[in-house]
Amino acid sequence: MMNEILKNIPPEIIIDHEAGLSGYIVEELRPKIVVKPENTEHVCDVIKDAGSTGNSIITWGGGTRIMSCNPPTGYDIALDMKGLNNIIEYDPAEFLLIAEPGVTIDKINTTLRAHRQFLSLNPPLPERATIGGTVASNSWGYFRESYGTARDCILGLKFVNPEGKMIKSGGIVAKNVTGYDLTRLMIGSFGTLGIISEISVRISPIPDVTLLVTAGFPGIEETYNFISEIYNSHAVPSGIIILDRQSYTMVCEKSGIVPGESDFSVICRLEGIKETVEWQKKIIRRSAAANDSEWINDIYGETEKKLMDSVRDNPDLGNDSIMLKVAVPVNRTYEIMHYILSGKMEVTINIMVYAKCGILFLCILNSDQYGKGEVVSFIKSIRAYTQNVGGFVNIDSAPPHVKKQVNVWSEYPGMNLMKKIKQKFDPGNIFSPGRFL
Amino acid sequence: MEQWQFGSIIEGLKSIAGEKSVLSDKESLLTYESDGLTMDTAVPWAVVFPVSAEQVSEIVKYLTGNKIPYIPRGAGTGLSGGCLPVKGGIVISLTRMNRILEIDIENRFAIVEPGVLNEEVTDAVKDHGLHFSPDPSSGQASTIGGNIAENAGGPHTMKYGVTVNHVLGMEVVLPDGDIVELGSSTLETQGYDLVGLMNGSEGTFGIVTKAIVKLIPLPETYLTFCGIYNSVDGAVNTITQLFKAGITPVALELIDKVYLKGLNEAFDMDFPTDAEAVMIMELDGPEEGMDTLREKVIDICRENDMRDVQIAADSDARKKLWTTRKHATAALGRMTPFYYTQDGVVPRTRLPEMLKRIREIARKYNITIANAFHAGDGNIHPVLLYDERIKDEKTRVLAASGEILETCVEMGGTISGEHGIGSEKKKYMKLVFTVDDLEQMKDLKGVFDPEGFLNPGKIFPEEN
Numbered sequence A: 001m002m003n004e005i006l007k008n009i010p011p012e013i014i015i016d017h018e019a020g021l022s023g024y025i026v027e028e029l030r031p032k033i034v035v036k037p038e039n040t041e042h043v044c045d046v047i048k049d050a051g052s053t054g055n056s057i058i059t060w061g062g063g064t065r066i067m068s069c070n071p072p073t074g075y076d077i078a079l080d081m082k083g084l085n086n087i088i089e090y091d092p093a094e095f096l097l098i099a100e101p102g103v104t105i106d107k108i109n110t111t112l113r114a115h116r117q118f119l120s121l122n123p124p125l126p127e128r129a130t131i132g133g134t135v136a137s138n139s140w141g142y143f144r145e146s147y148g149t150a151r152d153c154i155l156g157l158k159f160v161n162p163e164g165k166m167i168k169s170g171g172i173v174a175k176n177v178t179g180y181d182l183t184r185l186m187i188g189s190f191g192t193l194g195i196i197s198e199i200s201v202r203i204s205p206i207p208d209v210t211l212l213v214t215a216g217f218p219g220i221e222e223t224y225n226f227i228s229e230i231y232n233s234h235a236v237p238s239g240i241i242i243l244d245r246q247s248y249t250m251v252c253e254k255s256g257i258v259p260g261e262s263d264f265s266v267i268c269r270l271e272g273i274k275e276t277v278e279w280q281k282k283i284i285r286r287s288a289a290a291n292d293s294e295w296i297n298d299i300y301g302e303t304e305k306k307l308m309d310s311v312r313d314n315p316d317l318g319n320d321s322i323m324l325k326v327a328v329p330v331n332r333t334y335e336i337m338h339y340i341l342s343g344k345m346e347v348t349i350n351i352m353v354y355a356k357c358g359i360l361f362l363c364i365l366n367s368d369q370y371g372k373g374e375v376v377s378f379i380k381s382i383r384a385y386t387q388n389v390g391g392f393v394n395i396d397s398a399p400p401h402v403k404k405q406v407n408v409w410s411e412y413p414g415m416n417l418m419k420k421i422k423q424k425f426d427p428g429n430i431f432s433p434g435r436f437l
Numbered sequence B: 001m002e003q004w005q006f007g008s009i010i011e012g013l014k015s016i017a018g019e020k021s022v023l024s025d026k027e028s029l030l031t032y033e034s035d036g037l038t039m040d041t042a043v044p045w046a047v048v049f050p051v052s053a054e055q056v057s058e059i060v061k062y063l064t065g066n067k068i069p070y071i072p073r074g075a076g077t078g079l080s081g082g083c084l085p086v087k088g089g090i091v092i093s094l095t096r097m098n099r100i101l102e103i104d105i106e107n108r109f110a111i112v113e114p115g116v117l118n119e120e121v122t123d124a125v126k127d128h129g130l131h132f133s134p135d136p137s138s139g140q141a142s143t144i145g146g147n148i149a150e151n152a153g154g155p156h157t158m159k160y161g162v163t164v165n166h167v168l169g170m171e172v173v174l175p176d177g178d179i180v181e182l183g184s185s186t187l188e189t190q191g192y193d194l195v196g197l198m199n200g201s202e203g204t205f206g207i208v209t210k211a212i213v214k215l216i217p218l219p220e221t222y223l224t225f226c227g228i229y230n231s232v233d234g235a236v237n238t239i240t241q242l243f244k245a246g247i248t249p250v251a252l253e254l255i256d257k258v259y260l261k262g263l264n265e266a267f268d269m270d271f272p273t274d275a276e277a278v279m280i281m282e283l284d285g286p287e288e289g290m291d292t293l294r295e296k297v298i299d300i301c302r303e304n305d306m307r308d309v310q311i312a313a314d315s316d317a318r319k320k321l322w323t324t325r326k327h328a329t330a331a332l333g334r335m336t337p338f339y340y341t342q343d344g345v346v347p348r349t350r351l352p353e354m355l356k357r358i359r360e361i362a363r364k365y366n367i368t369i370a371n372a373f374h375a376g377d378g379n380i381h382p383v384l385l386y387d388e389r390i391k392d393e394k395t396r397v398l399a400a401s402g403e404i405l406e407t408c409v410e411m412g413g414t415i416s417g418e419h420g421i422g423s424e425k426k427k428y429m430k431l432v433f434t435v436d437d438l439e440q441m442k443d444l445k446g447v448f449d450p451e452g453f454l455n456p457g458k459i460f461p462e463e464n
């Protein structure tokens, strides 16, 4: 049946047998068909056919963030973009890379390394994560604390609208105010407005030196006093990440490092030229010691990379774990920490804080061990509390039964306008229906 | 509009905003006939000065109900005719909404009304070691509302990003009169980036009545110097080599030969007038390591045809240099009664070729073109000098400027990096975008402003 609808699509890029479909399940829903386009014409054709017949599409990159939305309300076609995996242009002198959406982050970095350059988007699982999926989900890793998100480095893109037309926005230059910024609109739209088919990105030079100073503290007071001392100095760490005991132990174990024994650990990332990094290291070590640190370490080279990779990837969570992303005004993460630690929570929460951008990741491991009500009531209470401090909570991942009870997305300003944009851009609601709006 | 109708509209506006908040006499209205792009003019029917979002909302509903176009206006320093009533109508001036409402040092944001001037934000927080980083040269005069609408840039936005990278949230009056909040005071967003969309929407989506802007720390120190170059190529190659070496200066501003004499006279500088280009370079960061960086940078400059370097010895010298750069076009006033500032972008490595093409275009049209621009971003600002009294010189300037924009696009660049499209460049949009691309953008305009009374006649080429 689907084959008839997709009349312009060569059969060899279509999968419709059981075994082939089972790799594309989203929140317990299985697509009727998988299409694996090999070029942008295929993409346009699939969408045109689907659009004219009202069949819904969920776009797949590496699948690393496919769980970060509400369950879909329709799912006819899985559009797997991994076959569009060419780097179209790389201009090291211009610090410009143009790529198809299915290229993995690792492949990009392998290409860039020859010129001592890198992609500042470092989402989890870069060997699987594609640039298209990263941009569509506005996914990021620890580089965000100094380099920003996709909205800061993507220069332009092309996307296919429900009529199957290829639309261009932005360009390849660093500064651009020519027309409305559809690029920014597409970034973080989770494939609900159009399907991204080409991306231009500004890349970055690899810094001379990268170094981590890690330190352990007995309590959150000491931890936060340490951080505010850094803020009050002229040191400019590229990242400051706080981990509770359990989280730090897990990332250390995964990277083969013996963890320091403290209730709270802080990882400060330093990068730049040697003198500046060394000078900052001294300041940070001094501030740590002055705030009762229980241990201080310098980590560099391979170990640095391993530790940060496992911070980025978040330890293997397992299907029944829950990850919440809490965003608050930049210096109010303390209040959330305090709330969790001092309240009598019925669930155990592991905490990782990106201090420089006011974001906490709260992880409930093995959520099935708790009664359903307990988990949901925790999510609701942290949501209410966060709203009071001017922030919001998204559910980054959770088992389907949890998502049935709580919305992945928070109440958030402008949702009505977003709905209108969705209606205008995708009147037939074929792109990832129900996943965001 | 008939006189009697007009009278009743003015009365209607007065009843919303107050007797003294509406200008309608011909003489006063002339002040509003243009923005910073003085060659285009359109006189509004009246100007109204609301003081609150509620008043803005009432005005918008009232004008829409009467099918009258309305145009938001900040300081009127725009350079693309963005706030001109090209289809007639009422200008809504936001200049009386000029309070800083909240400063949160701890969480590094400020909430300001749209009429607050760009530099006022930094002035209010610099004692705390913070600043609002977008620094258009018009910072002493332009408003935050105007900066957002144009997504303004400036010399220092190369490293820290343009306006959109520093706006976290806002309050907007939509064309249906709804007052909505967008974004928040966090650095994260959920879903579609409406705050990002508002930036650079040139006052065609809604009227910004409040903005939450990000404050970032001032660096411990700056190192500012001028490289004197024998060639433009040398200066541009320097930039590429600096980036390759992992050095990101805060600013890289190139000034070409045409300017130098005028700058020496106007600002008491001593640039050698036989140099081909001067590049202002600025580094920022911790004091420690700055000496090493300076050596590295100067080595790179010397390897790339720099013949001399002038280092700003102290903060006064730095300030003088930046004043010179930011007010550079004023110095051209000594050479010409009129000038037309263009704004285009090319891939940075193609700047030497672009500047060569600009010289050829100047020759072809027999005009003088001066260049002072954000070289690190490839964002050119050719200034085309002319005298309206000289027969067809303005026509030649317009033709030359069109050719410059075409060349930018040919080289893979675009027709505006920071000044916007407005009414000035809408006819060039088709150089960059297809009809489908433009239709998609129009869809977005339709979501915000289905009836089309907000700032009509901008961005999109006229249908013919």
Ligand SMILES: Cc1cc2nc3c(=O)[nH]c(=O)nc-3n(C[C@H](O)[C@H](O)[C@H](O)COP(=O)(O)OP(=O)(O)OC[C@H]3O[C@@H](n4cnc5c(N)ncnc54)[C@H](O)[C@@H]3O)c2cc1C
Pocket (backbone or CB within 6 Å): B035, B036, B071, B072, B073, B074, B075, B076, B077, B078, B079, B081, B082, B083, B094, B114, B135, B136, B137, B138, B141, B142, B143, B144, B145, B146, B147, B148, B149, B150, B151, B152, B153, B154, B155, B202, B203, B204, B206, B207, B208, B209, B418, B419, B455
């Ligand atoms: C000498 C000089 C130097 C300049 N240097 C730079 C520079 O370095 N970088 C740069 O980017 N620009 C520069 N500009 C251009 C100009 O200053 C900027 O575009 C500035 O952001 C405009 O602000 P404004 O308050 O004057 O806005 P206006 O000119 O009054 O308006 C500009 C646009 O914003 C809209 N608008 C204004 N307020 C609102 C609001 N509250 N809500 C919605 N829409 C609104 C208007 O409708 C219009 O479309 C310069 C201009 C001059 C004259």
